[in-house]
Amino acid sequence: MTAAVALSSASLDGATKLASAPQDARREEAAITLAGVGKTYAARDGAAEVSALQDIHLAVPRGRILGVIGPSGAGKSTLIRLVNGLERPTRGRIALFGRDVTALDESGWRRERRRIGMIFQHFNLLSSRSAFDNIALPLEIAGVSRAEIETRVTKLLELVGLTDKRLRYPAELSGGQKQRVGIARALATEPAILLCDEATSALDPETTRSILQLLKRINRELGVTILLITHEIPVIKEICDEVAVIEDGRIIEAGPVFDVLTRPAHATTARFVEGVTSVELPAHLRAALRSEPLPASLAVLRIGFAGPHAATPVISRLSTTLGLDINILAGRIDAIGEQPFGSLIVAAPGDIAALGATLAALHVLGLRVEQLGFIAVAPATPARSPCEEVSDVA
Amino acid sequence: MSPELIRIIIEATVDTLHMVLVAGGLGTLFGLPLGVFLATSKRGELFPAPALNTALGVVVNITRSTPFIILVVAIVPFTRLIAGTSIGTAAAIVPLTVAATPFIARIVEGAIREVDQGLVEAARAMGATPLQIVRKVLVPEALPAIVLGLTLAAVSLLGFSAMVGAVGGGGLGDLGIRYGYQRFMPEVMAIVVAVLVILVQSVQTFGDALARRLNKRLRHA
Ligand SMILES: Nc1ncnc2c1ncn2[C@@H]1O[C@H](COP(=O)(O)OP(=O)(O)OP(=O)(O)O)[C@@H](O)[C@H]1O
Numbered sequence: 001m002t003a004a005v006a007l008s009s010a011s012l013d014g015a016t017k018l019a020s021a022p023q024d025a026r027r028e029e030a031a032i033t034l035a036g037v038g039k040t041y042a043a044r045d046g047a048a049e050v051s052a053l054q055d056i057h058l059a060v061p062r063g064r065i066l067g068v069i070g071p072s073g074a075g076k077s078t079l080i081r082l083v084n085g086l087e088r089p090t091r092g093r094i095a096l097f098g099r100d101v102t103a104l105d106e107s108g109w110r111r112e113r114r115r116i117g118m119i120f121q122h123f124n125l126l127s128s129r130s131a132f133d134n135i136a137l138p139l140e141i142a143g144v145s146r147a148e149i150e151t152r153v154t155k156l157l158e159l160v161g162l163t164d165k166r167l168r169y170p171a172e173l174s175g176g177q178k179q180r181v182g183i184a185r186a187l188a189t190e191p192a193i194l195l196c197d198e199a200t201s202a203l204d205p206e207t208t209r210s211i212l213q214l215l216k217r218i219n220r221e222l223g224v225t226i227l228l229i230t231h232e233i234p235v236i237k238e239i240c241d242e243v244a245v246i247e248d249g250r251i252i253e254a255g256p257v258f259d260v261l262t263r264p265a266h267a268t269t270a271r272f273v274e275g276v277t278s279v280e281l282p283a284h285l286r287a288a289l290r291s292e293p294l295p296a297s298l299a300v301l302r303i304g305f306a307g308p309h310a311a312t313p314v315i316s317r318l319s320t321t322l323g324l325d326i327n328i329l330a331g332r333i334d335a336i337g338e339q340p341f342g343s344l345i346v347a348a349p350g351d352i353a354a355l356g357a358t359l360a361a362l363h364v365l366g367l368r369v370e371q372l373g374f375i376a377v378a379p380a381t382p383a384r385s386p387c388e389e390v391s392d393v394a
Numbered sequence: 395m396s397p398e399l400i401r402i403i404i405e406a407t408v409d410t411l412h413m414v415l416v417a418g419g420l421g422t423l424f425g426l427p428l429g430v431f432l433a434t435s436k437r438g439e440l441f442p443a444p445a446l447n448t449a450l451g452v453v454v455n456i457t458r459s460t461p462f463i464i465l466v467v468a469i470v471p472f473t474r475l476i477a478g479t480s481i482g483t484a485a486a487i488v489p490l491t492v493a494a495t496p497f498i499a500r501i502v503e504g505a506i507r508e509v510d511q512g513l514v515e516a517a518r519a520m521g522a523t524p525l526q527i528v529r530k531v532l533v534p535e536a537l538p539a540i541v542l543g544l545t546l547a548a549v550s551l552l553g554f555s556a557m558v559g560a561v562g563g564g565g566l567g568d569l570g571i572r573y574g575y576q577r578f579m580p581e582v583m584a585i586v587v588a589v590l591v592i593l594v595q596s597v598q599t600f601g602d603a604l605a606r607r608l609n610k611r612l613r614h615a
């Protein structure tokens with residue numbers, strides 16, 4: 001397989017998207033490469049063996065952020081722990097910056113781990129050490145001199161915005177501050193790779209956002225390649241360049257975040273994405289929805305926008321060119337990176353001819369259309385402005 | 395109370411402190427590494443040596459379950475070998491150390507097993523060697539609990555040291571038996587008990603305060 005984010009056969013779509021010529025170059029550049037990796041935990045004390053990962057092909061391009069998302073028990077932590085040798089694969093090969101590390105022994109891995117930072121869901125800070133001393137720990141382990149530690153840790157505290165918390169103990173810090181110490185500690189040895197195991201799962205949404213922004217800054221300014229795992233789509237949407245969806249130990253879909261989130265190919269992905277990228281019909285209209293058209297009912301359609309179309313005035317164009325009366329019932333327009341996407345639920349004339357014309361026009365524009373059903377011409381609360389339903393407008 | 399008696403009481407107190415401090419010190423010296431080893435040598439741990447772990451565990455349990463007074467008698471040949479004699483303060487230190495070592499080892503083992511495995515994981519991810527993990531993570535993180543455990547050990551040693559008095563060990567226990575019991579001087583017995591109470595109380599207060607200072611898990615004002 002040549003794709004940069006190459007996957008098991010399930011994701012043909014992702015593979016074709018990625019299998020273009022520059023991908024070969026990118027693969028050589030990959031910071032982390034997993035090829036055909038499997039991990040089986042041996043049976044022990046009567047517990048049966050567990051096949052945690054199977055046939056994983058994954059490449060994290062140098063300097064990018066790749067997010068792995070999946071339900072609990074899918075093998076996410078196992079996957080990330082393979083990358084710094086905390087777990088060893090039972091099959092397949094692992095390479096870091098093109099160097100095969102599959103066969104490294106423990107002391108070889110110890111050296112390798114100094115180039116790989118790791119942050120944790122529960123921060124894992126030493127309660128007996130101040131913020132300063134926690135950040136100093138990996139440097140002490142690496143045998144860095146006291147003077148050098150002093151200058152480096154001071155800079156790191158500044159980087160994560162905790163200069164004034166230098167001598168505070170973890171018990172005296174908030175969750176977000178603790179994770180900042182964790183990040184500074186992970187960066188202390190100036191690693192080329194940062195691994196994040198559910199780094200924001202224990203934080204509230206606002207703190208999560210600030211930690212994600214910090215990670216993004218570290219990625220952009222220091223060029224650190226980030227592999228993060230999460231079970232939250234917003235984390236993927238906020239900072240990742242690429243995403244891999246994992247379920248039952250297999251990668252079921254992967255590719256650029258925008259593509260995977262706006263056009264999920266797999267049902268599990270669609271379930272994750274639901275509610276984040278798509279929009280639901282308000283409850284009072286959902287109750288009025290019926291599957292068969294009545295003589296003068298309106299058809300309810302969900303239109304998915306992705307890329308340039310999201311910005312074009314699709315609705316007004318339909319109204320003017322086709323002379324159709326289209327009513328917006330609910331909608332959301334958002335962006336991933338610079339690329340806008342959105343979803344609208346509209347009511348269009350429900351008679352066969354007009355509906356056919358509408359669908360054809362939408363199809364021509366390359367929009368995804370889903371027919372939700374029909375409602376009577378005058379919905380119970382027609383006065384309600386659709387704008388009230390518009391959420392999260394970019 | 396005669397000045398002679400006061401002198402004898404002070405001497406006995408010094409002897410007791412001497413025995414407890416030396417046996418406690420030696421017990422810590424042997425018990426700390428033994429405890430660390432017991433806590434880190436099962437299968438899949440930092441220094442995996444399950445057979446040795448089990449063997450040492452059995453030895454520790456045997457020592458711990460032998461009543462102290464029987465232990466003292468049982469190891470008399472060993473005491474003679476080490477101290478050259480089997481009576482007196484120096485000789486008493488041997489069985490006290492033998493009793494203190496497994497006691498402290500179990501305390502240290504328990505304290506280290508309480509340390510969050512996530513910290514070991516984090517240290518491994520930094521590239522720490524097993525020894526670095528012990529020195530920089532496990533022991534410092536377990537220190538407040540270890541100090542509390544050592545306090546408990548010191549209090550037990552005070553009790554044991556009084557017991558060795560019964561077999562010619564010197565110190566406050568010896569004084570209590572010889573004067574308080576055999577010569578029937580109840581006031582001496584009362585003073586011996588009072589001094590022991592004060593010693594136990596001071597050791598406990600000091601240990602608690604030290605553990606509290608070391609414990610950074612609490613928010614200090
Ligand atoms: N050390 C281990 N020994 C045996 N089985 C394990 C071990 N670690 C993980 N597993 C099993 O491997 C599977 C994947 O676990 P893993 O921790 O990688 O999942 P995860 O995706 O990180 O889940 P979560 O989101 O709940 O953290 C699970 O079935 C788990 O029980």
Ligand SMILES: [Mg+2]
Pocket residue numbers: 076077078
């Ligand atoms: Mg996990």
